[in-house]
Amino acid sequence: MGDKAKLSISIDEELSATLRAVAAQRQQQISTVVTHALVDYFANEQRRLDGLAAMAEYQHEHGAFTAEERREAAERVDELMGWLPKSGRPSA
Numbered sequence: 001m002g003d004k005a006k007l008s009i010s011i012d013e014e015l016s017a018t019l020r021a022v023a024a025q026r027q028q029q030i031s032t033v034v035t036h037a038l039v040d041y042f043a044n045e046q047r048r049l050d051g052l053a054a055m056a057e058y059q060h061e062h063g064a065f066t067a068e069e070r071r072e073a074a075e076r077v078d079e080l081m082g083w084l085p086k087s088g089r090p091s092a
Contacts, residue, residue: 001035 011019023033059065065073078084 023030
């Protein structure tokens with residue numbers, strides 16, 4: 001990753017305890033666990049932003065999503081994330 005930067009941050013005690021436990025379990029330094037978490041976070045955030053941009057482009061070309069389309073999309077996300085039981089619809 002290149003050069004290192006030293007940062008000082010404050011986090012909640014409970015999160016700190018979890019971080020220390022995960023680092024110990026993985027036999028890694030805390031900075032390694034934090035670095036991997038941040039890499040994953042920023043990759044996920046970029047995918048989210050790319051998805052929002054793609055939806056905006058689609059709506060610009062084809063018109064705004066209907067309330068029904070938004071509801072169906074929300075249900076599909078819930079299913080994919082495991083937040084709701086599957087509805088029996090065939091997967092895309």
